[in-house]
Amino acid sequence: MGTALAVWWPAFTIGAWGTLFFDQLLTVWVISTAACLIVLVQPRPAHHRIRRAIALAIPSVWLFLSFFTDPGDDELLLIVDLLAIFIAVTGLPLTLWVMFKLFWPEAMGRMPKRLTVAAVVIVGGIAIGSFALGANHPLFLTCEDFAISGNSEPPGCVKVG
Numbered sequence: 001m002g003t004a005l006a007v008w009w010p011a012f013t014i015g016a017w018g019t020l021f022f023d024q025l026l027t028v029w030v031i032s033t034a035a036c037l038i039v040l041v042q043p044r045p046a047h048h049r050i051r052r053a054i055a056l057a058i059p060s061v062w063l064f065l066s067f068f069t070d071p072g073d074d075e076l077l078l079i080v081d082l083l084a085i086f087i088a089v090t091g092l093p094l095t096l097w098v099m100f101k102l103f104w105p106e107a108m109g110r111m112p113k114r115l116t117v118a119a120v121v122i123v124g125g126i127a128i129g130s131f132a133l134g135a136n137h138p139l140f141l142t143c144e145d146f147a148i149s150g151n152s153e154p155p156g157c158v159k160v161g
Helices: 002-017 022-041 046-067 074-103 105-110 113-135 143-148
Strands: none
Touching (some): 022 046, 022 074
C-alpha cells in the first residue's frame, strides 16, 4: 500500500501537467540516497550490496547530470528529462522495495512469488490509473479544486462561474 501511495501523485502530475514537480524528484533522491548509504555500510557481502547501491544511486546520477545540462542541448535535455520520469515512476517504488528488504529481510524469504508479482501488477495498475485520472482531470476536477489545494492550474482545467 505504501508503494501505491508513493506512485499515484507523480503519475497524476505527469498526466495533468505533462511534467513532474521538482519536489517529487528531490524526495526520491533524498530517500534513495539515504537508503544507498545504509546499504553501503551494512555488514553483508559486497556482491549483495553493490547491485542495490547502484540501483539506489540512479537518482543521484540524474541530479548530477542536471547540473551540467546545457539548456541549448535538446538531446541531453531529453535524456535527463526521460531519466527524471523514469526515476519518479520507478525509483520511489524500487527504493521502498529495497528498504523493505533491508528492514524486514525475513519477510522476503516467506513471500510467495505470485504475491510479489501481484503487488507489482497492482502498483503498476494504480500508476496507470493515476496517470489516466491526471490526463482526464477536466472530467471531474475544476481549476478551483487545484487552486484550493495549493497546486497550480494544469492546462485544460475547467473554470467554474
